[in-house]
Amino acid sequence: MGTKMKVKNSPRRILYLYWRLYSQQLKAMMEYSADFYITIGAAAMTQITGFLFLWVVFSRIPDIQGWGLWEVAFMYAAIYVSEGVGSLFFEGTWRMLRLVNMGELDRYLVRPVPLVLQIFCTGIGMNGLGNILIGGSIIVISLSHIDITWNLQTVVMAILLFVSAMTIRVAINLAANCSAFWIRSGGNAFPIMIHNLGEFAKYPITIFSQGLQLFISIVVPFAFVSFFPAAAMFGKEPWSYWGWFSPLVAIYFVLLALLILRIGLRRYESAGN
Amino acid sequence: MLYSIKKIHREGRGIPLSLIETRGLQKVFRQAIKDPGLAGAVKHLFTQRYKDKYAVEGIDLKIEEGETVAYVGPNGAGKSTTIKMLSGVLVPSGGEIIVDGLVPHKQRMENAQRIGAVFGQRTQLWWDIPVRESLGLLRDIYQVPADQFKQNMDVFTELLGMESFLHLSARKLSLGQRMRADLAAALLHDPKIVYLDEPTIGLDVAVKHRIRDFIKEMNRSKGTTMLLTTHDLGDIEDLCERLVIIDQGRIIYDGKLQEVKDTFARERTIHIQLSSPIPDAEELFRGLPEVQVKRSGDPKGTITEPQEGLALSIRFDRFRCTASDIVKRVMSRGEVVDFRIDEPSIEEIIRRVYDGKLDSAALSAAGKGSA
Numbered sequence: 001m002g003t004k005m006k007v008k009n010s011p012r013r014i015l016y017l018y019w020r021l022y023s024q025q026l027k028a029m030m031e032y033s034a035d036f037y038i039t040i041g042a043a044a045m046t047q048i049t050g051f052l053f054l055w056v057v058f059s060r061i062p063d064i065q066g067w068g069l070w071e072v073a074f075m076y077a078a079i080y081v082s083e084g085v086g087s088l089f090f091e092g093t094w095r096m097l098r099l100v101n102m103g104e105l106d107r108y109l110v111r112p113v114p115l116v117l118q119i120f121c122t123g124i125g126m127n128g129l130g131n132i133l134i135g136g137s138i139i140v141i142s143l144s145h146i147d148i149t150w151n152l153q154t155v156v157m158a159i160l161l162f163v164s165a166m167t168i169r170v171a172i173n174l175a176a177n178c179s180a181f182w183i184r185s186g187g188n189a190f191p192i193m194i195h196n197l198g199e200f201a202k203y204p205i206t207i208f209s210q211g212l213q214l215f216i217s218i219v220v221p222f223a224f225v226s227f228f229p230a231a232a233m234f235g236k237e238p239w240s241y242w243g244w245f246s247p248l249v250a251i252y253f254v255l256l257a258l259l260i261l262r263i264g265l266r267r268y269e270s271a272g273n
Numbered sequence: 274m275l276y277s278i279k280k281i282h283r284e285g286r287g288i289p290l291s292l293i294e295t296r297g298l299q300k301v302f303r304q305a306i307k308d309p310g311l312a313g314a315v316k317h318l319f320t321q322r323y324k325d326k327y328a329v330e331g332i333d334l335k336i337e338e339g340e341t342v343a344y345v346g347p348n349g350a351g352k353s354t355t356i357k358m359l360s361g362v363l364v365p366s367g368g369e370i371i372v373d374g375l376v377p378h379k380q381r382m383e384n385a386q387r388i389g390a391v392f393g394q395r396t397q398l399w400w401d402i403p404v405r406e407s408l409g410l411l412r413d414i415y416q417v418p419a420d421q422f423k424q425n426m427d428v429f430t431e432l433l434g435m436e437s438f439l440h441l442s443a444r445k446l447s448l449g450q451r452m453r454a455d456l457a458a459a460l461l462h463d464p465k466i467v468y469l470d471e472p473t474i475g476l477d478v479a480v481k482h483r484i485r486d487f488i489k490e491m492n493r494s495k496g497t498t499m500l501l502t503t504h505d506l507g508d509i510e511d512l513c514e515r516l517v518i519i520d521q522g523r524i525i526y527d528g529k530l531q532e533v534k535d536t537f538a539r540e541r542t543i544h545i546q547l548s549s550p551i552p553d554a555e556e557l558f559r560g561l562p563e564v565q566v567k568r569s570g571d572p573k574g575t576i577t578e579p580q581e582g583l584a585l586s587i588r589f590d591r592f593r594c595t596a597s598d599i600v601k602r603v604m605s606r607g608e609v610v611d612f613r614i615d616e617p618s619i620e621e622i623i624r625r626v627y628d629g630k631l632d633s634a635a636l637s638a639a640g641k642g643s644a
Contacts, residue, residue, distance in 0.1 A: 007382040020413055028401035107397055109362040112386040113414055266364045269302055270357055 007112045017113055021121035022089075029124055036126050043130030047080050051138060067204045070145040071234055076202045077138035078226040082169035083198070084131025092122030093173040097188055100180040100264075103271030116174070116261070146234060154233075161229035164246035168224050168253050169198075175257035181264030194220055201226045206239075224249045290371055292498055293336040293359065293466065297368035300329040300354050300522075328354040330522035331368065338465075341492050341499040343513035343530075345623060351522040352502040353392075356468045359500070360390050373465060386415065389459035393471030396451055397458045398443040404454045405439045408461060415462035422461070429457040432487050449480035456484065460491060467491070469501035473508055485511050506618065518623065537625070538617040539592055543599055545585045546611040554585055557602045564589045564599070 029036070054076060058069035086093070096119060099105045108118040148154060176194035183190055197215075201222035205213050217223045224246050230236070232243020306322040307313050329351040336342055346352050357363040358370060361377035361384045370377055377384040391397070398407040412422045430436055433453040438446055446454060452472065459467060469488070473481045489512060491497045503509060509516060509530065516533060518526040526533055551557070558564040567586040587599055596614060603609060 007386050009382075017413065020410060024399055024402055024406075024410065028399075031401070103395070106357065106362045106392055106395065109381060110360050110385050110388065110390045111414055112382040114382070268363065270353075270362060 009114060014114070014117060018117060018121060021118070022124070025121060025124045029126065039125075039127040040130040043084075043127035044134045047077075047131065047134045047138075050080075051076065051134075065204050065206050066236070070142040071230060072203060073138055074142040074146070075204070075226040075230050077135040077142065078165060078230065079198050079202050079222070080131050080135035081139065082166055082225050083195075084128040084135055085166045086128065086169050086173050087125030088128030088132060089124075090120045090170045090173065091125035091128070092118075092120045093170070093177045094125070094188070094191070095119075095122040096177040097180040100268060101184065101271070105268060106270055115265075116258070119174070148233065158233060161232060161243060161246050164250040165225040165229055167250040168221055168246075171250070171253040171257040172220060172222070175253070175260050178257070178260045178264045181267045198222045198225070221249050221253060290374065291335040292338045293334065293370075293372050293500070295332055295334045295355075295359070295368060295370045298329055298332040298334070298355070298358060298365055298370060299327065299367035300351070300358060300363060301325045301366040302328050327522050329358070329365075332519070332522070332524055334517065334524065334527070336498060336500060338498055339492070339496045340515060341488070341513050342501070342515045342517060343509040344500055344502045344517050344519065345504070345509065346502075346519040350519045352519060353470055354522075355519070356390075356470050356500065356502060360388055360468050361385060386462070387465045389462070389464035389467040391452075391455050391459045391467070391469045391472055393474050396443055397455055398451070400444050401442055403440050403442055404435070404446070407443065407454075408458060411458055411461055417462050421463065425457075425461055425463070429460070429487075432490060433457060433483060449476050452476060452480070452484065453487075456487060460497070463495060464497065466498045466500070469499060469503075471502055471504070473503065473505050481505070481507065488512055506623075533622060534616070537622050539590050540588055540617065541591045541596065542615045543585075543587045543589075543596060544613050544615065545587065545600070545603055545609055547583050547585065547603075548608040548610050550583055551585075551603070551607045554603075554606075557606060558587070558599070561589070561594045561598065561602075563593060 051073065054073060055069070058072070062068070064072060099108070099119065099122065105115075108115055111118065172194065173191070176191035177188075179190040197220050200208060200212065200216050205216060205223050205227050208216075213223070217228075224243075228239065228243040229246055230243075231239035232241070232246075234240075302325075303323045304326050305317065306324055307317045328349075332351075332355060334355075344352055344355065354363065358365050359372060359377060361381045364378045372384060373387055375384045397411075398404060399410065402410075408426065411417075417425075430439065433456065435450075435453055435457060438450045438454070441450075443451060443454070456472065459469075472488070473484055476484070485508065488499060488501075492499055492512075499512070501508065501512070514529060516526065516528065516530045517524055518533075554568070555566050558566065565588040567588075568584070585603070587603075589596075589599060600609065600612065
């Protein structure tokens with residue numbers, strides 16, 4: 001087995017291929033510019049109304065279990081932004097049902113490129129751009145209202161938590177959509193259900209029962225997308241140290257998602273000609 | 274992978290592996306059993322019953338480097354499933370595969386780098402971008418060096434006549450154009466092995482020839498090993514010396530095209546045109562075994578035979594008497610104006626195999642005889 005046999009996929013090559021595949025999708029997408037603006041606008045509107053609702057709630061009550069308006073707004077927006085990143089850059093996970101049922105994975109599987117990369121680049125969810133813009137703005141505004149001393153340490157920490165949070169979200173999307181290998185019909189119901197669990201993580205999870213807290217911390221760790229990073233950033237004892245597990249949770253869930261994909265592929269049946 | 278290779282090596286006792294080798298290859302699909310109607314669907318929600326369907330049921334196949342092999346069989350025989358396992362798309366349910374020293378589904382990317390695949394009705398190209406850009410993208414995916422890319426593009430464009438549609442997106446191509454572009458896409462990185470699943474399906478004669486010439490040229494000039502499934506007998510006769518017939522997930526014949534013809538296409542029909550009718554022509558062949566005579570006066574006679582009794586169709590087994598025997602006997606009684614000999618088409622032979630009219634044991638014996 002010679003050396004030339006190995007397919008080398010350096011991080012640089014992966015990024016380059018991602019860009020190549022992604023920009024092809026973008027080009028194809030630009031042809032339908034009307035849809036483009038409408039989807040972005042619709043996504044932004046949903047978030048603004050959500051945030052207004054939050055604002056109304058907090059105008060009546062001062063805090064939720066020790067969390068103020070801007071702190072909750074931050075978590076709220078963190079979930080939105082992660083959803084946006086998942087849509088804008090990794091929308092392909094949501095196309096798995098089609099890839100599996102229509103046998104379109106065949107094409108991906110005969111190429112010397114990681115399957116996950118090809119799945120990611122199967123589509124682009126422009127609505128994600130709206131999520132990121134509005135969600136990002138809310139995060140910035142929230143942080144300006146919250147007392148954090150910004151220094152090198154907190155900046156690095158914030159970046160680390162952010163990257164982990166986005167990774168966890170994408171890994172959850174991937175794992176949930178692998179249901180396509182098991183559930184042949186019924187559309188996206190299962191992954192959408194998993195997706196909606198993210199709603200719980202928009203609030204301090206201490207308001208929920210113990211079981212639910214554990215569920216969204218360990219089984220489907222949305223709490224590590226919003227609640228735990230927020231607790232770590234804002235120094236919310238006794239939860240703050242939990243936030244430091246974020247990178248580990250990210251690694252754990254990525255591996256889990258890849259494992260599920262692998263097991264799913266054994267069940268892949270392609271489609272008849 | 275090491276485990277599997279070792280196993281095959283051990284069993285093979287030092288005999289080198291073929292380029293493609295499978296042993297007892299199986300694929301089982303699970304099918305839901307549903308009773309008809311809404312009631313059946315509701316019932317299925319609660320009591321799920323499944324049955325296992327063997328799409329491929331124990332296939333032993335060896336293909337050597339540089340061979341062009343036709344893999345034929347009726348719809349649902351397991352052709353595509355085999356190809357998809359060989360190319361690393363499907364994970365086998367049992368048995369072993371080694372392709373160029375690799376286990377395709379385990380070393381998927383390494384395997385992918387050295388194979389090309391054309392899956393008949395599904396395109397490898399990007400739907401919305403020009404063919405030229407699709408090929409450029411594939412160049413990056415397979416890391417084809419610039420000079421090799423340019424050379425292949427020039428050759429393929431010429432051989433496949435792609436110049437006129439390189440600037441169009443796959444969406445806008447005709448079926449024939451798309452298939453040519455797909456072939457180019459599959460061979461761009463000079464793969465060692467190419468799997469072609471129905472490469473000429475639905476194409477007109479001119480495009481078919483173009484594609485066959487291309488396949489032959491690649492096999493000749495680059496030594497590319499080709500495994501193709503097809504329903505087109507022209508493809509088989511034109512491209513392949515070796516024929517593998519599969520039915521219900523099993524190989525029922527593997528050998529030379531000529532041998533299957535010798536074994537199962539023994540009968541010939543001589544069509545003779547006479548200047549004047551021969552009464553009781555049947556009497557001519559008394560003593561010759563299994564000879565059947567048909568006259569143009571029979572209800573099945575065709576309009577090209579104008580006068581009753583002037584045309585004879587004589588069917589015989591070419592291993593039991595010779596064509597000259599037949600013609601000599603006819604000539605002894607009348608003047609032969611014209612004659613021609615028909616042999617059964619491969620289509621006919623394969624159809625018989627499909628219909629189960631041929632004894633599969635005899636077939637496999639013939640196959641072994643050729644090995």
